Amino acid sequence: MDSHSSIVSIAPFLLPAIVTCFLFFARHAPASGDKHQRTPPTLPFALPLVGHLLQFLWNTERLLGKAATCFDPTTPVRLKLLNRRVTILNGASNVATLFKGSRGLSSERWLVQVLVTAFGVNTADVPFYHADNTGIGQQPLPGSNQVPREHRIFHLVYQNVHDGLSGARLEEMQNQMIRNLYAQFAALDVNSNAWTDIPDIYGSFIRNICFAASTTSLCGPRIFEAAPNITADFWDFDGHLPNLFKEMPQWLFPSAYKARDKMKDNLKRWHELAHQGYDVSQSDQDRRNWEEHFGSKLMRCRHAFFSKMPLSKDSVAADDLGLLWAATANAIPAIGWMVLEVLQRPKLLEQVRVEITPHFRSTAGTGPPSIDIDGLCQEPLIQSIYAEVLRVHNGTVVARVPQTTNFSIAGWRFPKDEAIMVSTYDTARSPYIWNQGTPENPHPVDEFWPERFILDPNDPSSGPVAPQANCEERPLDPSNAPPQPRFSLDGTLGSWVPYGGGTRMCPGRHFAKKELIVSMAMFLTEFDIQLMPRDGWIQDDKRYFMFGVMHPMGSIPARIRRRKHSFTE
Numbered sequence: 001m002d003s004h005s006s007i008v009s010i011a012p013f014l015l016p017a018i019v020t021c022f023l024f025f026a027r028h029a030p031a032s033g034d035k036h037q038r039t040p041p042t043l044p045f046a047l048p049l050v051g052h053l054l055q056f057l058w059n060t061e062r063l064l065g066k067a068a069t070c071f072d073p074t075t076p077v078r079l080k081l082l083n084r085r086v087t088i089l090n091g092a093s094n095v096a097t098l099f100k101g102s103r104g105l106s107s108e109r110w111l112v113q114v115l116v117t118a119f120g121v122n123t124a125d126v127p128f129y130h131a132d133n134t135g136i137g138q139q140p141l142p143g144s145n146q147v148p149r150e151h152r153i154f155h156l157v158y159q160n161v162h163d164g165l166s167g168a169r170l171e172e173m174q175n176q177m178i179r180n181l182y183a184q185f186a187a188l189d190v191n192s193n194a195w196t197d198i199p200d201i202y203g204s205f206i207r208n209i210c211f212a213a214s215t216t217s218l219c220g221p222r223i224f225e226a227a228p229n230i231t232a233d234f235w236d237f238d239g240h241l242p243n244l245f246k247e248m249p250q251w252l253f254p255s256a257y258k259a260r261d262k263m264k265d266n267l268k269r270w271h272e273l274a275h276q277g278y279d280v281s282q283s284d285q286d287r288r289n290w291e292e293h294f295g296s297k298l299m300r301c302r303h304a305f306f307s308k309m310p311l312s313k314d315s316v317a318a319d320d321l322g323l324l325w326a327a328t329a330n331a332i333p334a335i336g337w338m339v340l341e342v343l344q345r346p347k348l349l350e351q352v353r354v355e356i357t358p359h360f361r362s363t364a365g366t367g368p369p370s371i372d373i374d375g376l377c378q379e380p381l382i383q384s385i386y387a388e389v390l391r392v393h394n395g396t397v398v399a400r401v402p403q404t405t406n407f408s409i410a411g412w413r414f415p416k417d418e419a420i421m422v423s424t425y426d427t428a429r430s431p432y433i434w435n436q437g438t439p440e441n442p443h444p445v446d447e448f449w450p451e452r453f454i455l456d457p458n459d460p461s462s463g464p465v466a467p468q469a470n471c472e473e474r475p476l477d478p479s480n481a482p483p484q485p486r487f488s489l490d491g492t493l494g495s496w497v498p499y500g501g502g503t504r505m506c507p508g509r510h511f512a513k514k515e516l517i518v519s520m521a522m523f524l525t526e527f528d529i530q531l532m533p534r535d536g537w538i539q540d541d542k543r544y545f546m547f548g549v550m551h552p553m554g555s556i557p558a559r560i561r562r563r564k565h566s567f568t569e
């Protein structure tokens with residue numbers, strides 16, 4: 001493990017000393033440097049030595065919220081985490097500039113650290129990752145190490161996920177998702193003439209069905225043969241991930257490390273079975289976009305290049321755990337939220353079903369429904385719900401590190417090797433940017449407002465962005481058709497960033513949009529779902545804050561039945 005990665009492991013030893021000399025010491029680092037380049041101010045902190053570490057570990061939401069509001073809304077703010085410094089970037093235009101300026105910034109060191117601490121890549125394999133400083137591009141970076149092409153792990157992984165999630169491979173993944181969801185629905189013991197009680201409609205129903213469907217689309221069905229309990233094991237691991245991510249020591253959280261080891265063992269068993277059934281050295285000649293051993297072409301080609309690298313089986317399993325997590329741990333809670341936000345509003349449910357129906361052709365129990373995916377994904381209200389789910393429920397931190405020299409944005413200097421972070425949760429809540437409705441009909445930034453992303457040309461108070469914040473001209477419709485309300489992200493550049501941005505922007509975003517919308521549409525078309533009465537709206541489980549789309553909190557009891565003319569009957 002690299003030298004600065006174990007800050008947290010010593011934190012518990014420092015605690016008694018910190019408590020006895022509790023000084024309430026606040027500091028605001030003066031802006032330094034020449035008049036063109038200022039160092040961002042440090043958020044005041046009370047404990048010298050540790051800085052903001054304890055708050056970072058136990059109340060990250062509050063800490064990042066303070067960093068977003070402590071100075072003016074475009075001022076970046078530095079945090080001190082024991083011996084490490086990071087800067088939280090604020091302001092939509094600064095965020096957009098960061099993502100545009102990908103040259104000179106890297107995510108690779110950060111990525112390796114996450115692969116080790118969160119997913120369990122072997123420390124013995126770290127030098128192999130670090131030896132590759134050739135970048136993600138087709139050509140190695142000038143002046144970088146001489147690394148054989150087949151060992152350029154960052155380039156190969158980058159190219160593989162981008163190829164595997166576009167064009168015909170993307171279409172195959174979409175079709176697989178529909179087929180696999182249909183198979184999951186058909187296997188359920190749920191009738192149309194009686195209600196079935198479900199103890200937790202998200203945690204024991206939607207989440208498990210979607211994991212099985214999504215993982216089969218990515219990895220093929222063999223993974224469930226090799227590891228029959230992988231669904232439960234995965235969600236157990238996901239629940240422990242915040243502690244792993246924050247580098248909590250094993251002696252303090254042994255169950256987190258156990259859950260991760262279990263998942264790595266599951267994946268190793270699958271790798272063994274898949275390699276027995278399929279020779280990855282032939283994968284270049286195999287034109288299929290999906291086969292049953294490794295599933296998607298993405299996965300098959302990935303294992304073809306892994307097989308030429310001197311990585312341990314343990315590290316390959318850990319790296320795959322990272323990919324499986326990226327592919328499911330945001331998308332599935334987001335599907336859950338899409339369904340739940342609609343179900344909590346009966347009128348919205350009716351409107352959504354009106355948008356869904358024309359795009360579905362049922363095959364009446366003889367196979368998966370035929371869905372006009374592109375048409376469905378262009379419906380304005382459905383897209384607005386999708387964008388609003390990712391605005392409200394996403395608590396990700398996206399990181400970049402200036403690699404070779406200091407980096408600057410709008411006159412602020414960001415030192416080399418110090419992480420610059422963007423909190424998607426706070427950018428999505430800036431009251432200076434987001435439309436909060438009218439005094440008669442307010443919609444605060446924390447509220448889920450299904451129509452927030454609908455721009456009605458006849459209503460100047462509509463659209464995602466507050467009228468005073470929107471400098472972009474509203475484009476005219478060239479067809480001269482009477483202006484219709486439409487889905488719009490206009491003015492949200494640098495503020496709606498659930499997928500990050502720039503060259504490292506999430507390569508799964510095109511698949512994710514379709515996966516989220518199609519899955520929601522399939523659940524709402526196949527089932528009537530009645531949530532048990534509850535006080536207030538369903539809330540985010542803040543334990544997942546900082547780690548992507550948060551899960552809904554607590555158990556959500558419901559009853560369900562198949563709808564008449566559902567596609568499985």
Ligand code: HEM
Binds near residue numbers: 394399499504
């Ligand atoms: C709602 C769903 C999703 C959200 C909110 C999401 C969000 C993100 C974010 C914020 C990043 C980091 C981007 C950056 O650093 O700028 C990321 C990276 C990534 N995502 Fe997604 N993601 C989603 C779904 C998916 C899916 C479905 C897949 C694959 C099937 C996927 C695969 C990846 C991969 C491989 C990376 C790493 C890319 C790299 O390092 O270059 N994601 N995602």
